[in-house]
Amino acid sequence: MAPAAITLAAEAPKLSSANTGFMLICSALVLLMTPGLAFFYGGMVRVKSTLNMLMMSFVSIGIVTILWVLYGFSLAFGSSNGFIGYDSHWLGMSNVGLTELWPGYTIPVFVFMVFQMMFAVITPALISGAIADRVKFSAWALFVALWLTVVYVPVAHWVWGADGWAYKLGVIDFAGGTAVHINAGAGALGVILVIGKRVGFKKDPMRPHSLPLVMLGAGLLWFGWFGFNAGSWLGNDDGVGALMFVNTQVATAAAMLAWLAYEKIRHGAFTTLGAASGAVAGLVAITPSGGAVSPLGAIAVGAIAGVACAAAVGLKFKFGYDDSLDVVGVHMVGGIIGSLLIGFFATGKGQSAATGVFYGDHSFTQLWKQFAGVGAVLGYSLVASAVLAFLLDKTLGMRVTEDEEVSGIDQAEHAETAYDFSGTGGGVIGSVSAPALAGTSKKVDA
Template identity: 65%
Template structure:
């Protein structure tokens, strides 16, 4: 066993695990108060559901011996059958299979969680749990086999996807679009303001994602070597460049540099460099980042033009960013890899995953909708799905108001003056409902 490489992969797995709570904060801050807790839970529950499925059959379907056509692994490793603590990858000197399986488990965990942002504010929590159970089983595990297993058909085609541009981001982005088309628009879409309730949470989530992404990208080298170092450097370069590209576009287009734009631009850069970072130099990473930031900033507006309600811009950032990174590696790859032939391979990889994931994701969303119902009721959506599905709220706003009122001095009125109905001590007219 190579101890240094094993330690590197285990640390990288822990970093990728941290990305899912980071994603929860990123999405959670972008929604309204009444669904903030639900948004956190839609990401966080993936850690439980996908972990169990991965042990039962997910690892075997993704990385088991190919059934013969390059589409799926066999079931020879159900429950990690035949794998022990001393079983190594890479022959005589490698890392334990358990270290590799743990690392790849965290990829499987975060991929369906990425889709949750597209469906924010309006789906049943139980329906979401069922959907991601079906989705990772029928969509993610097979696609991971195509892309990363030596016998997978895209792997044999020599499609470059170092850390998940096709298997993770394109897969999740197009799957989210399919689910959105089944579920429909939020009540008040394009009419009511739906601003983020906590931009500080968004920035916190972005920071955790950026930090964890070094494990996501560099860890995919599966060794503490020069490839990992190159990938780590390119991750930082592309992310910084994408943030600036997004800010520049929105300053020209909308007249302001927004905090939400900076966070979204950084994530777009992280997405775009994921498939390509090990195959390009730092200048290529810089170019990929700038292009991804500007194009993704433009792409998020498409939902208003075409009328699909992608709540938190999963399609505009993850699908578009994944396609940009996957295709640009065909043009910018160094060491003689890039060129028209490689670009064609990259296009086959990107669009074949898009076609399969969209079709199957739409069918799965329809299945969930027709059986237990995917959409929350109108009353639950308007009143807040935090209370409806979790019997909790993200913030105890009632308690805060009570403390403020108890600390305020009682208003004085002249003796003999009758009490009048009117504004309460906080200045809000009585009996008027306030939407927070």
């Protein structure tokens, strides 16, 4: 993600209608990812939790949008210190001119703000997959608001703010490996360690109820991710965004194939769930690294992430933490891998001159910077998220009752069900000629 740049007054950029239009399209693509995530997660849960899973993503759109305009953008991207930003000019966004440019770039502040808004929307929504089936909707909504404020906003400032400590250190995160994926994955781990396991974890079958829905969601995520990644260079003037676009496709394909190969060797089958999960793992891993590596490097990043994430999702059964939809195994692990591999595969010919170990950095300089960024975000998000979950659990109560969980959280929290079959199979809805069915000319109900 390109933060504000410092330019001389004589070199002040002018508004570019091409870059502005491109970034508006990218913003819409990133927004589409959250409904895509809702379908992806919604298909992975049991039928009795489908609507709740959809709603946990959709409510994030509403809550984060309002808070981002009120204060989130100001705290994340204003200039103050290395840990948190502030700019009173951006509180409420009511004093921003229509053609006021984001410093150093050719797009309006409004465009940069709304693009960043979509990142802020999807990040807490990612956490919802780890706590499926068992959390009160009201508690989740409050958690989203608090987590955005306490966790996402500071981390986004560290990584992407012009005076953020991680950015000034030289940590590379093109589009959110640390700020989005490690942040959400570590946050998910912190929450599930507090609220505990689902009823029947490791005993009852908890298979996805709709794999076509999962594949639809994965497809929407893949499509929207081009805006997520390529748009993060904030323009099309030097080819870096094009490199990121190519690497996004390449790494995702490599990760999907690697995951499928792993599960065929390990479990004896190529599954649709594996294909969808592998694609997401590749998207996650290339998010921080795609502007720094070559397409060949992207193949390596994707393949490594595909195998590593496929292996990581089984750790929940070994260690006993109930990560319902593998947010930790895919997003946290994938984000860590993608961020650290920059230290090996960065060519110095993409977004910056920084190189990795395989391209001459034998002092491991960039690798250590990546470790610093990864470790700080992981540790802060894990602890802060666990504290928020603990406080909410001790006050409002985070979980539904055991009876509500067993009978179905959709009915308990939303008074609805995802699929209504009450209108099928009864009454005369048509007639067919009977000879093919019963050897007579009598009409029968279909």
